[in-house]
Amino acid sequence: MTTIPISPSAMGDPAGDLSECCGPTPGAPKLQSESATVLATKFKALGDANRLMLLATIASGESAEACVCDLTGPLNLGQPTVSHHLKILVDAGFLTREKRGTWSYYSVVPGALSALCADLCSESVLGDLMRTPDPAERNA
Template sequence: MVTKLPLDVAAAGEACCAPLVTETITAEQAEVLAARIKALADPARLRLVSLLAASPGGEACQCDLTEPLGLSQPTVSHHLKVLYQAGLVAKEKRSTWVYYSVVPEALATIADVLTPGR
């Protein structure tokens, strides 16, 4: 059964509640956000972001991430590549090692869109 609004509220044009966001995102912003959310939509990648954010100095060497995840080095490398391509992590090569860190602005953008009232 469908419940209808009282006529006086509908006629007055009053909303039942405040909108969740104050402005909409563009098609381009939606593409970027969808790619980032898709990259995060994997348990191993979520754990990688968490591990990187919690690491001393906010960064970690790729070689230090395999054991905590219980995954092989090529698998961790693949997940880091996906996160990097989505703009969620940055990387810096130091000698033969690659260090990764979270891009806070990228995560903040996702949070801003998904958090009501921001």
């Protein structure tokens, strides 16, 4: 690796007066990269229109469960593709799989999405993004 980060606070600026760009100097990111990776994985699982429709379709059932053959038709996707997306949603914690006989029934994990929102609210500084229901509050 020959990547040398720019490191603005370590550049020997010839004149100390014009380097006023960085004022408060946030420094190291408050959100640890480990937590960010976990969060990003969940968001990435939701970052596909077909997966969102899979979630919606499964949740639309009265028992909030569906097998694969229920999902290939409405989404107009092949069976391997649906299985792939379902696996991603299961790995992300949004769905659970239960085999009954020959069929695999997928059901939604009740608090998964709200927990994700709660994580977004509580994850250190990102919580500041969540308050202020209307954009007319923070004058400070």
